[in-house]
Protein backbone atom coordinates (compact mmCIF):
# COMPACT_ATOMS: atom_id res chain seq x y z
CA UNK A 1 0.00 0.00 0.00
CA UNK A 2 1.41 3.41 -1.02
CA UNK A 3 0.13 5.56 1.77
CA UNK A 4 -2.08 4.90 4.81
CA UNK A 5 -4.58 7.35 6.24
CA UNK A 6 -5.33 5.25 9.31
CA UNK A 7 -4.03 6.60 12.61
CA UNK A 8 -2.32 3.60 14.18
CA UNK A 9 -0.80 3.35 17.66
CA UNK A 10 2.71 4.16 16.39
CA UNK A 11 2.21 6.78 13.72
CA UNK A 12 5.49 6.26 11.92
CA UNK A 13 5.46 2.51 11.95
CA UNK A 14 4.40 0.16 9.15
CA UNK A 15 2.07 -2.57 10.42
CA UNK A 16 1.65 -5.97 8.77
CA UNK A 17 -1.77 -6.46 7.21
CA UNK A 18 -3.76 -9.48 8.31
CA UNK A 19 -5.55 -11.46 5.64
CA UNK A 20 -7.28 -14.09 7.77
CA UNK A 21 -7.31 -16.04 11.01
CA UNK A 22 -7.98 -19.64 11.96
CA UNK A 23 -7.94 -21.11 15.47
CA UNK A 24 -5.04 -19.64 17.41
CA UNK A 25 -3.31 -18.39 14.23
CA UNK A 26 -3.41 -15.13 12.30
CA UNK A 27 -1.95 -14.90 8.78
CA UNK A 28 -0.69 -11.73 7.12
CA UNK A 29 -0.93 -10.84 3.44
CA UNK A 30 2.68 -12.02 2.93
CA UNK A 31 1.63 -15.46 4.16
CA UNK A 32 3.40 -15.20 7.51
CA UNK A 33 1.70 -17.02 10.40
CA UNK A 34 1.46 -15.64 13.95
CA UNK A 35 0.41 -17.57 17.04
CA UNK A 36 -2.07 -15.25 18.75
CA UNK A 37 -0.75 -15.91 22.26
CA UNK A 38 -2.25 -12.63 23.48
CA UNK A 39 -5.71 -13.21 21.94
CA UNK A 40 -5.21 -9.71 20.52
CA UNK A 41 -5.75 -7.55 23.59
CA UNK A 42 -6.78 -10.60 25.67
CA UNK A 43 -9.95 -10.67 23.59
CA UNK A 44 -10.11 -13.44 20.94
CA UNK A 45 -10.77 -16.03 23.63
CA UNK A 46 -12.27 -18.74 21.40
CA UNK A 47 -9.82 -18.16 18.57
CA UNK A 48 -10.37 -17.00 15.02
CA UNK A 49 -12.69 -18.12 12.24
CA UNK A 50 -15.05 -20.26 14.36
CA UNK A 51 -17.78 -21.32 11.93
CA UNK A 52 -20.60 -21.55 14.52
CA UNK A 53 -20.06 -17.88 15.41
CA UNK A 54 -19.86 -16.78 11.78
CA UNK A 55 -23.11 -18.66 11.00
CA UNK A 56 -24.87 -16.99 13.94
CA UNK A 57 -23.63 -13.60 12.72
CA UNK A 58 -24.94 -14.26 9.21
CA UNK A 59 -28.28 -15.49 10.53
CA UNK A 60 -28.75 -12.36 12.65
CA UNK A 61 -27.64 -10.09 9.78
CA UNK A 62 -30.28 -11.71 7.58
CA UNK A 63 -32.93 -10.82 10.18
CA UNK A 64 -31.91 -7.39 11.47
CA UNK A 65 -28.55 -5.87 12.44
CA UNK A 66 -29.63 -2.75 14.28
CA UNK A 67 -32.55 -1.60 16.37
CA UNK A 68 -32.47 1.36 18.70
CA UNK A 69 -32.70 0.29 22.33
CA UNK A 70 -35.08 3.11 23.30
CA UNK A 71 -37.59 1.78 20.78
CA UNK A 72 -37.17 -2.01 20.72
CA UNK A 73 -35.64 -5.02 22.33
CA UNK A 74 -34.52 -8.09 20.35
CA UNK A 75 -34.44 -11.82 20.96
CA UNK A 76 -30.65 -11.80 20.73
CA UNK A 77 -30.16 -9.33 23.62
CA UNK A 78 -32.87 -10.96 25.74
CA UNK A 79 -31.32 -14.42 25.28
CA UNK A 80 -27.82 -13.13 25.98
CA UNK A 81 -28.84 -11.34 29.20
CA UNK A 82 -30.66 -14.55 30.27
CA UNK A 83 -27.54 -16.66 29.67
CA UNK A 84 -25.30 -14.14 31.45
CA UNK A 85 -27.56 -14.20 34.49
CA UNK A 86 -27.19 -18.02 34.54
CA UNK A 87 -23.42 -17.64 34.27
CA UNK A 88 -23.23 -15.48 37.41
CA UNK A 89 -25.07 -18.24 39.27
CA UNK A 90 -25.95 -16.07 42.28
CA UNK A 91 -28.80 -16.21 44.79
CA UNK A 92 -30.33 -13.13 43.21
CA UNK A 93 -30.80 -12.24 39.54
CA UNK A 94 -28.38 -10.02 37.64
CA UNK A 95 -29.53 -7.65 34.91
CA UNK A 96 -27.47 -6.46 31.97
CA UNK A 97 -26.94 -3.06 30.36
CA UNK A 98 -25.20 -3.58 27.00
CA UNK A 99 -22.52 -1.19 25.75
CA UNK A 100 -19.72 -1.34 23.21
CA UNK A 101 -16.38 -1.24 25.03
CA UNK A 102 -14.88 -2.10 28.39
CA UNK A 103 -14.40 1.61 29.10
CA UNK A 104 -18.11 2.23 28.60
CA UNK A 105 -18.90 -0.78 30.79
CA UNK A 106 -16.91 0.56 33.74
CA UNK A 107 -18.33 4.06 33.30
CA UNK A 108 -21.85 2.64 33.22
CA UNK A 109 -21.04 0.70 36.40
CA UNK A 110 -19.96 3.96 38.08
CA UNK A 111 -23.18 5.67 36.99
CA UNK A 112 -25.44 2.83 38.15
CA UNK A 113 -23.70 2.84 41.55
CA UNK A 114 -24.16 6.59 41.99
CA UNK A 115 -27.74 6.50 40.73
CA UNK A 116 -28.55 3.61 43.09
CA UNK A 117 -27.81 5.83 46.10
CA UNK A 118 -29.39 8.95 44.57
CA UNK A 119 -32.67 7.09 44.16
CA UNK A 120 -32.47 6.05 47.80
CA UNK A 121 -32.07 9.71 48.74
CA UNK A 122 -28.36 9.35 49.65
CA UNK A 123 -27.18 12.08 47.30
CA UNK A 124 -23.84 12.57 49.04
CA UNK A 125 -22.81 8.99 48.41
CA UNK A 126 -21.47 9.86 44.98
CA UNK A 127 -17.80 8.90 44.73
CA UNK A 128 -16.35 5.75 43.20
CA UNK A 129 -12.96 4.79 44.59
CA UNK A 130 -10.25 2.59 43.09
CA UNK A 131 -6.72 1.23 43.51
CA UNK A 132 -3.35 2.14 42.09
CA UNK A 133 -1.92 -0.36 39.55
CA UNK A 134 -5.22 -0.68 37.73
CA UNK A 135 -6.77 -0.06 34.35
CA UNK A 136 -10.49 0.51 33.89
CA UNK A 137 -10.58 2.17 30.48
CA UNK A 138 -9.44 5.07 28.39
CA UNK A 139 -12.52 7.34 28.51
CA UNK A 140 -12.26 10.10 31.08
CA UNK A 141 -14.44 8.67 33.85
CA UNK A 142 -12.78 5.26 33.61
CA UNK A 143 -9.33 6.80 33.24
CA UNK A 144 -9.90 8.91 36.37
CA UNK A 145 -10.16 5.67 38.34
CA UNK A 146 -7.27 3.98 36.56
CA UNK A 147 -4.03 3.75 38.49
CA UNK A 148 -1.88 3.60 35.40
CA UNK A 149 0.60 6.46 35.30
CA UNK A 150 1.50 6.34 31.61
CA UNK A 151 -2.11 6.35 30.44
CA UNK A 152 -3.17 9.13 32.86
CA UNK A 153 -0.34 11.63 32.96
CA UNK A 154 -1.03 13.60 29.75
CA UNK A 155 -4.70 14.08 30.63
CA UNK A 156 -4.63 14.82 34.34
CA UNK A 157 -6.37 18.21 33.78
CA UNK A 158 -9.36 16.34 32.35
CA UNK A 159 -9.58 13.71 35.07
CA UNK A 160 -12.04 14.13 37.93
CA UNK A 161 -10.36 11.80 40.38
CA UNK A 162 -7.41 9.55 41.24
CA UNK A 163 -7.06 6.11 42.87
CA UNK A 164 -6.79 5.95 46.65
CA UNK A 165 -6.17 2.32 47.62
CA UNK A 166 -3.02 0.18 47.29
CA UNK A 167 -2.76 -2.77 44.88
CA UNK A 168 -2.76 -6.32 46.29
CA UNK A 169 0.64 -7.15 44.83
CA UNK A 170 2.62 -9.71 46.80
CA UNK A 171 5.64 -9.53 44.46
CA UNK A 172 5.86 -5.78 45.05
CA UNK A 173 4.04 -5.42 48.35
CA UNK A 174 3.24 -1.73 48.96
CA UNK A 175 3.97 -2.36 52.66
CA UNK A 176 7.14 -4.41 52.12
CA UNK A 177 5.57 -7.33 53.93
CA UNK A 178 4.81 -10.88 52.88
CA UNK A 179 1.74 -13.07 52.93
CA UNK A 180 0.35 -14.46 55.22
CA UNK A 181 2.31 -12.53 57.88
CA UNK A 182 0.96 -9.27 56.46
CA UNK A 183 -2.56 -10.31 57.53
CA UNK A 184 -3.88 -8.74 54.31
CA UNK A 185 -2.82 -5.19 55.10
CA UNK A 186 -3.51 -4.24 51.46
CA UNK A 187 -7.19 -5.10 51.96
CA UNK A 188 -7.42 -3.46 55.39
CA UNK A 189 -5.97 -0.27 53.94
CA UNK A 190 -9.25 0.12 52.02
CA UNK A 191 -11.01 0.38 55.36
CA UNK A 192 -8.54 3.05 56.50
CA UNK A 193 -9.06 5.04 53.30
CA UNK A 194 -12.86 4.78 53.54
CA UNK A 195 -12.88 5.95 57.15
CA UNK A 196 -10.65 8.89 56.25
CA UNK A 197 -12.86 9.93 53.31
CA UNK A 198 -16.15 9.16 55.04
CA UNK A 199 -18.25 6.23 53.85
CA UNK A 200 -21.20 8.58 53.50
CA UNK A 201 -19.45 10.03 50.42
CA UNK A 202 -18.57 6.73 48.73
CA UNK A 203 -20.92 4.83 46.43
CA UNK A 204 -18.62 2.08 45.18
CA UNK A 205 -15.19 0.53 45.06
CA UNK A 206 -13.97 -0.82 41.72
CA UNK A 207 -11.27 -3.45 41.23
CA UNK A 208 -10.00 -5.88 38.61
CA UNK A 209 -10.14 -9.37 40.17
CA UNK A 210 -6.75 -10.13 38.62
CA UNK A 211 -4.85 -7.02 37.56
CA UNK A 212 -4.24 -7.00 33.82
CA UNK A 213 -2.58 -4.36 31.65
CA UNK A 214 -1.48 -2.17 34.56
CA UNK A 215 0.20 -4.95 36.53
CA UNK A 216 0.87 -8.01 34.37
CA UNK A 217 -1.62 -10.58 35.74
CA UNK A 218 -1.32 -9.85 39.46
CA UNK A 219 -3.31 -12.34 41.55
CA UNK A 220 -4.34 -11.03 44.98
CA UNK A 221 -3.61 -13.29 47.95
CA UNK A 222 -6.04 -15.80 49.44
CA UNK A 223 -8.79 -14.14 51.44
CA UNK A 224 -8.25 -10.70 49.87
CA UNK A 225 -11.61 -10.27 48.15
CA UNK A 226 -13.54 -11.86 51.00
CA UNK A 227 -12.05 -9.13 53.24
CA UNK A 228 -12.74 -6.42 50.64
CA UNK A 229 -16.37 -7.54 50.36
CA UNK A 230 -16.73 -7.44 54.15
CA UNK A 231 -15.31 -3.90 54.27
CA UNK A 232 -17.63 -2.74 51.46
CA UNK A 233 -20.68 -4.28 53.13
CA UNK A 234 -19.78 -2.75 56.51
CA UNK A 235 -19.76 0.72 54.94
CA UNK A 236 -22.70 0.17 52.54
CA UNK A 237 -20.39 0.58 49.55
CA UNK A 238 -21.06 -1.34 46.33
CA UNK A 239 -18.33 -3.64 45.01
CA UNK A 240 -17.76 -3.28 41.27
CA UNK A 241 -15.72 -6.05 39.67
CA UNK A 242 -14.06 -4.93 36.48
CA UNK A 243 -14.14 -8.31 34.74
CA UNK A 244 -13.47 -6.83 31.30
CA UNK A 245 -10.28 -8.87 30.98
CA UNK A 246 -10.90 -11.65 33.51
CA UNK A 247 -14.52 -12.56 32.69
CA UNK A 248 -15.89 -15.38 30.55
CA UNK A 249 -13.41 -18.11 31.44
CA UNK A 250 -10.14 -16.26 30.86
CA UNK A 251 -8.77 -17.14 34.31
CA UNK A 252 -10.18 -20.67 34.54
CA UNK A 253 -13.46 -19.71 36.23
CA UNK A 254 -16.54 -18.16 34.63
CA UNK A 255 -15.63 -14.90 36.38
CA UNK A 256 -12.36 -13.81 37.98
CA UNK A 257 -14.16 -13.17 41.30
CA UNK A 258 -15.24 -16.84 41.39
CA UNK A 259 -11.71 -17.70 42.58
CA UNK A 260 -12.62 -15.96 45.85
CA UNK A 261 -16.30 -17.00 45.73
CA UNK A 262 -17.30 -13.35 46.00
CA UNK A 263 -20.34 -11.96 44.18
CA UNK A 264 -19.84 -8.34 43.20
CA UNK A 265 -22.83 -5.99 43.26
CA UNK A 266 -21.98 -4.71 39.80
CA UNK A 267 -19.65 -6.11 37.19
CA UNK A 268 -18.23 -5.03 33.87
CA UNK A 269 -17.64 -7.43 30.98
CA UNK A 270 -16.01 -6.85 27.60
CA UNK A 271 -13.24 -8.39 25.53
CA UNK A 272 -14.05 -12.16 25.72
CA UNK A 273 -17.81 -11.47 25.75
CA UNK A 274 -17.91 -11.32 21.97
CA UNK A 275 -14.35 -12.72 21.70
CA UNK A 276 -13.57 -9.91 19.27
CA UNK A 277 -16.05 -10.99 16.57
CA UNK A 278 -17.98 -7.73 17.07
CA UNK A 279 -17.61 -4.86 19.57
CA UNK A 280 -19.65 -5.60 22.69
CA UNK A 281 -19.37 -5.01 26.42
CA UNK A 282 -21.81 -5.12 29.30
CA UNK A 283 -22.50 -3.86 32.79
CA UNK A 284 -24.39 -6.24 35.03
CA UNK A 285 -25.94 -5.44 38.37
CA UNK A 286 -27.86 -7.40 40.95
CA UNK A 287 -31.61 -7.06 41.42
CA UNK A 288 -31.04 -5.24 44.72
CA UNK A 289 -28.82 -2.63 43.06
CA UNK A 290 -31.42 -2.06 40.37
CA UNK A 291 -34.47 -2.00 42.65
CA UNK A 292 -34.27 1.60 43.97
CA UNK A 293 -33.86 2.81 40.37
CA UNK A 294 -36.85 0.73 39.20
CA UNK A 295 -38.93 2.08 42.06
CA UNK A 296 -37.64 5.60 41.55
CA UNK A 297 -36.97 7.27 38.19
CA UNK A 298 -37.31 3.90 36.38
CA UNK A 299 -34.57 5.05 34.00
CA UNK A 300 -30.81 4.57 33.92
CA UNK A 301 -29.30 7.82 32.79
CA UNK A 302 -26.80 6.40 30.31
CA UNK A 303 -26.61 4.63 26.96
CA UNK A 304 -25.06 4.80 23.52
CA UNK A 305 -26.45 4.69 20.00
CA UNK A 306 -25.08 1.19 19.46
CA UNK A 307 -26.02 -0.15 22.93
CA UNK A 308 -27.80 -3.52 22.90
CA UNK A 309 -26.94 -4.07 19.27
CA UNK A 310 -28.64 -7.32 18.14
CA UNK A 311 -25.82 -8.20 15.75
CA UNK A 312 -23.28 -8.10 18.57
CA UNK A 313 -25.60 -9.85 21.01
CA UNK A 314 -26.22 -12.75 18.60
CA UNK A 315 -22.47 -13.02 18.14
CA UNK A 316 -21.78 -13.05 21.88
CA UNK A 317 -24.51 -15.63 22.41
CA UNK A 318 -22.83 -17.93 19.88
CA UNK A 319 -19.49 -17.33 21.65
CA UNK A 320 -21.06 -18.23 25.01
CA UNK A 321 -22.63 -21.42 23.59
CA UNK A 322 -19.25 -22.33 22.08
CA UNK A 323 -17.52 -21.79 25.43
CA UNK A 324 -20.03 -24.09 27.12
CA UNK A 325 -20.15 -26.77 24.41
CA UNK A 326 -16.35 -27.15 24.41
CA UNK A 327 -15.85 -26.83 28.19
CA UNK A 328 -13.47 -23.92 27.63
CA UNK A 329 -13.64 -22.55 31.17
CA UNK A 330 -12.31 -25.85 32.52
CA UNK A 331 -9.83 -26.09 29.65
CA UNK A 332 -8.56 -22.61 30.51
CA UNK A 333 -7.99 -23.79 34.08
CA UNK A 334 -6.17 -27.00 33.13
CA UNK A 335 -4.14 -25.79 30.17
CA UNK A 336 -3.54 -22.44 31.87
CA UNK A 337 -1.97 -24.23 34.85
CA UNK A 338 0.18 -26.15 32.35
CA UNK A 339 1.14 -22.87 30.59
CA UNK A 340 2.20 -21.31 33.91
CA UNK A 341 4.21 -24.41 34.87
CA UNK A 342 6.02 -24.37 31.54
CA UNK A 343 6.70 -20.64 31.75
CA UNK A 344 8.09 -21.11 35.25
CA UNK A 345 10.74 -23.43 33.81
CA UNK A 346 12.11 -20.37 31.94
CA UNK A 347 12.81 -18.84 35.33
CA UNK A 348 15.89 -21.10 35.63
CA UNK A 349 17.20 -20.16 32.20
CA UNK A 350 16.77 -16.38 32.18
CA UNK A 351 17.88 -14.44 35.23
CA UNK A 352 15.99 -11.34 34.11
CA UNK A 353 12.67 -13.07 34.77
CA UNK A 354 11.56 -11.77 38.16
CA UNK A 355 8.14 -13.34 38.53
CA UNK A 356 5.71 -15.66 36.72
CA UNK A 357 2.11 -15.38 37.93
CA UNK A 358 -1.52 -15.48 36.90
CA UNK A 359 -4.47 -17.86 36.73
CA UNK A 360 -5.92 -19.86 33.86
CA UNK A 361 -5.00 -18.57 30.45
CA UNK A 362 -3.81 -15.22 31.82
CA UNK A 363 -0.18 -15.58 32.81
CA UNK A 364 2.12 -12.63 33.47
CA UNK A 365 5.91 -12.48 33.38
CA UNK A 366 7.71 -9.58 35.06
CA UNK A 367 11.25 -8.75 34.03
CA UNK A 368 13.90 -7.26 36.31
CA UNK A 369 17.51 -6.14 35.95
CA UNK A 370 18.34 -7.70 39.28
CA UNK A 371 16.33 -10.58 40.70
CA UNK A 372 17.33 -9.95 44.30
CA UNK A 373 16.66 -6.21 44.38
CA UNK A 374 13.78 -6.47 41.85
CA UNK A 375 15.13 -3.31 40.19
CA UNK A 376 13.65 -2.78 36.74
CA UNK A 377 15.64 -2.10 33.60
CA UNK A 378 16.71 1.55 33.38
CA UNK A 379 14.66 2.46 30.34
CA UNK A 380 11.11 1.67 31.35
CA UNK A 381 9.26 -0.60 28.96
CA UNK A 382 12.33 -0.74 26.71
CA UNK A 383 12.68 -4.44 27.33
CA UNK A 384 8.98 -5.11 26.93
CA UNK A 385 8.82 -3.23 23.65
CA UNK A 386 11.92 -5.00 22.36
CA UNK A 387 10.58 -8.36 23.47
CA UNK A 388 7.07 -7.90 22.09
CA UNK A 389 8.48 -6.70 18.76
CA UNK A 390 11.01 -9.50 18.48
CA UNK A 391 8.34 -12.07 19.41
CA UNK A 392 6.10 -10.73 16.65
CA UNK A 393 8.99 -11.05 14.17
CA UNK A 394 9.26 -14.66 15.33
CA UNK A 395 5.54 -15.22 14.74
CA UNK A 396 4.40 -14.94 18.38
CA UNK A 397 1.98 -12.30 19.69
CA UNK A 398 2.25 -11.37 23.39
CA UNK A 399 0.66 -8.53 25.35
CA UNK A 400 2.74 -5.74 26.94
CA UNK A 401 1.88 -4.73 30.50
CA UNK A 402 3.13 -2.49 33.28
CA UNK A 403 4.09 -3.48 36.80
CA UNK A 404 3.07 -2.61 40.36
CA UNK A 405 6.06 -0.31 40.82
CA UNK A 406 4.72 2.93 42.35
CA UNK A 407 6.92 4.88 39.92
CA UNK A 408 4.79 3.45 37.10
CA UNK A 409 7.78 1.87 35.34
CA UNK A 410 8.98 -1.70 34.92
CA UNK A 411 8.47 -4.40 32.33
CA UNK A 412 5.94 -7.19 32.12
CA UNK A 413 4.07 -9.16 29.48
CA UNK A 414 0.88 -11.20 29.58
CA UNK A 415 0.62 -14.52 27.78
CA UNK A 416 -3.09 -15.06 27.17
CA UNK A 417 -3.71 -17.50 24.33
CA UNK A 418 -7.22 -18.37 23.15
CA UNK A 419 -8.90 -20.77 25.59
CA UNK A 420 -9.13 -23.37 22.83
CA UNK A 421 -5.32 -23.78 22.85
CA UNK A 422 -4.16 -27.36 23.24
CA UNK A 423 -1.15 -28.46 25.33
CA UNK A 424 0.83 -28.91 22.10
CA UNK A 425 0.01 -25.33 21.13
CA UNK A 426 1.03 -24.16 24.60
CA UNK A 427 4.36 -25.96 24.05
CA UNK A 428 4.81 -24.12 20.74
CA UNK A 429 4.13 -20.78 22.48
CA UNK A 430 6.68 -21.51 25.21
CA UNK A 431 9.30 -22.63 22.65
CA UNK A 432 8.87 -19.48 20.57
CA UNK A 433 9.05 -17.31 23.68
CA UNK A 434 12.22 -19.10 24.78
CA UNK A 435 13.79 -18.50 21.36
CA UNK A 436 12.84 -14.81 21.57
CA UNK A 437 14.19 -14.38 25.10
CA UNK A 438 17.50 -15.94 23.99
CA UNK A 439 17.69 -13.49 21.11
CA UNK A 440 17.18 -10.40 23.27
CA UNK A 441 19.23 -11.66 26.24
Ligand code: PLP
Pocket residue numbers: 041100101102103104106135136137138208212213242243244245246270271
Ligand atom coordinates in the same frame (compact mmCIF):
# COMPACT_ATOMS: atom_id res chain seq x y z
N1 PLP B 1 -11.08 -2.72 32.09
C1 PLP B 1 -10.06 -3.60 31.99
C2 PLP B 1 -9.73 -4.49 33.15
C3 PLP B 1 -9.32 -3.67 30.79
O1 PLP B 1 -8.31 -4.54 30.71
C4 PLP B 1 -9.68 -2.83 29.72
C5 PLP B 1 -8.91 -2.86 28.48
O2 PLP B 1 -7.81 -3.34 28.38
C6 PLP B 1 -10.74 -1.94 29.88
C7 PLP B 1 -11.43 -1.92 31.09
C8 PLP B 1 -11.14 -1.03 28.77
O3 PLP B 1 -11.74 -1.77 27.75
P1 PLP B 1 -11.83 -1.18 26.27
O4 PLP B 1 -10.45 -1.11 25.73
O5 PLP B 1 -12.70 -2.19 25.56
O6 PLP B 1 -12.49 0.14 26.37
